[in-house]
Amino acid sequence: MKLCLLYGGKSAEHEVSLQTAKAVIHALDMNKFDIFPIFITKEGKWIQGPQITETIQDIKQLQFSNGGNELMPQSLNADYDMVFPLLHGPNGEDGTVQGLLEILNIPYVGNGVLASSAGMDKVVMKNIFAQAGLEQVEYVSFIRSTWDADREAAYKLVEEKIGYPSFVKPANLGSSVGISKCDNRDELEAAFEDAFRYDRKIIIEEGVIAREVEVGVLGNDELACSVAGEIVPKKEFYDYEAKYADDTTELMIPADIPEKSYDEIRKMAFMAYKALDCSGLARMDFFVTSDGRVLINEVNTMPGFTPASMFPLLWKNTGVPYPELIERLVDLGRQRYEEKQ
Ligand code: ATP
Ligand code: MG
Ligand code: MG
Ligand code: MG
Incomplete structure (x- = not known):
């Protein structure tokens, strides 16, 4: 089986994905699987490396700093029997890569477009x-422009509906990136600023x-x-x-x-x-x-x-x-x- 591994990625969870790729390669039975690696840089470039025939010692080997070919995602080899997107967070876990694989009609591991994005x-x-x-806990959500139009109203609504402690999170992320626990107004204001650095939409939850x-x-x-x-x-x-x-x-x-x-x-x-x-x-x-x-x-x-x-x-x-x-x-x-x- 020709198995293509996609890893790295344009998200805050890039490093985690590299560790995963190394471990998956180590575990795959190379008598059953021909492994074809594609490294996605933090800037979002797809770099295709040569077939992997040995265990990876160092994740640097997975980054093909000299010797990989840049690949347009839409020119992904349609002959792969399966693609395994080992990607976390936006641009990988969110249905975007899954949508590309659907269009190219290549089978892939894991959730489809809808479940991934939702x-x-x-x-x-x-x-x-x-x-x-x-x-589940109580929650409210804001987009950046609504908050910016009347910040005081946004904080007041959170204090009325959610209170303290509250958790402020970017709507689309993982690995706790951009998440803060807030016990008072000052922390809430700082948490909004921080979460909006990662996303145009945030969620505020009752802390349990x-x-x-x-x-x-x-x-x-x-x-x-x-x-x-x-x-x-x-x-x-x-x-x-x-x-x-x-x-x-x-x-x-x-x-x-x-x-x-x-x-x-x-x-x-x-x-x-x-x-x-x-x-x-x-x-x-x-x-x-x-x-x-x-x-x-x-x-x-x-x-x-x-x-x-x-x-x-x-x-x-x-x-x-x-x-x-x-x-x-x-x-x-x-x-x-x-x-x-
Ligand atoms: P991952 O995808 O890595 O699991 P994430 O970034 O999607 O994480 P959450 O799982 O929502 O984020 O939250 C991260 C952590 O923050 C939780 O594991 C928990 O420790 C704490 N936490 C989140 N929401 C609440 C809440 N409403 N009340 C109490 N603790 C919370
Ligand atoms: Mg999560
Ligand atoms: Mg996650
Ligand atoms: Mg979690």
Whole structure:
């Protein structure tokens, strides 16, 4: 099978994607897969490298600083049996690359255009979850021009509807980039400024005091749910540093939660998956409050995917080791492609 890996990308999650690519290459059985790499630079250039026939030692080898060919995305080789977009965040996890692959009629791993784009936009995602009857925190949203027209009115609305503590987030991002927790007006104002640096739309949520529990879902029509995992950050919340820079965050797998909570999480994860029309995979993030209430926080349609990331670890603990997980995802991509023909 000719498998093309797309990695890097024009998003704040570029570095994470390179780590993922290295790990996926390491895990792929080269007797089954011919691996063709495409590195997307931070500026958005597509650089095609030679077929990979050996394990990668250093991620620099994946960047083809001397020797890759620049490629127009629309001239992607239509002979690939499958493309695996190992991309997080805007321009990769958000349906744009998926749309290109649809137009080129090349099978690909993971979610389609709709689930990817709806899942990337936290406002659209939460509106869909609300419509599906899923419990979640209160939220409001602003676009930059509305805020700029009357900033005072925007802050007042947040204070009335959400209060403190609140979480301010760019609508379309991941890895906690641009997210702030606010306990007062000064912090709220600074958080708006910061979040609007990343996006023209932001979301402000009620901050909850709760345990953070995540599950992985695999499947197209028939769904499987992994065991649950709990994130125990040693800081105020699970921010970018806690995710990638320091190793103080603990992942507890399986999470030590009552069976009743797990059943509720599994049920809600499937409902959310179907509401967004996901396929292939998704990681669903939840809050579990001290009185046992389960709230959905968000979906990630291309979750962190190194062997040390939550999604692969959840599946490892459910009996699906990393190399097998990759093969299952490739099979699911193929199935979805064939069903559409
Ligand atoms: P990723 O895609 O990497 O999972 P993200 O950038 O999409 O992250 P969120 O998962 O929405 O961001 O939030 C990041 C973290 O911030 C959460 O894991 C949690 O620690 C904290 N957090 C977010 N929203 C809330 C909230 N409403 N109440 C309490 N904590 C929150
Ligand atoms: Mg996310
Ligand atoms: Mg994410
Ligand atoms: Mg999250």
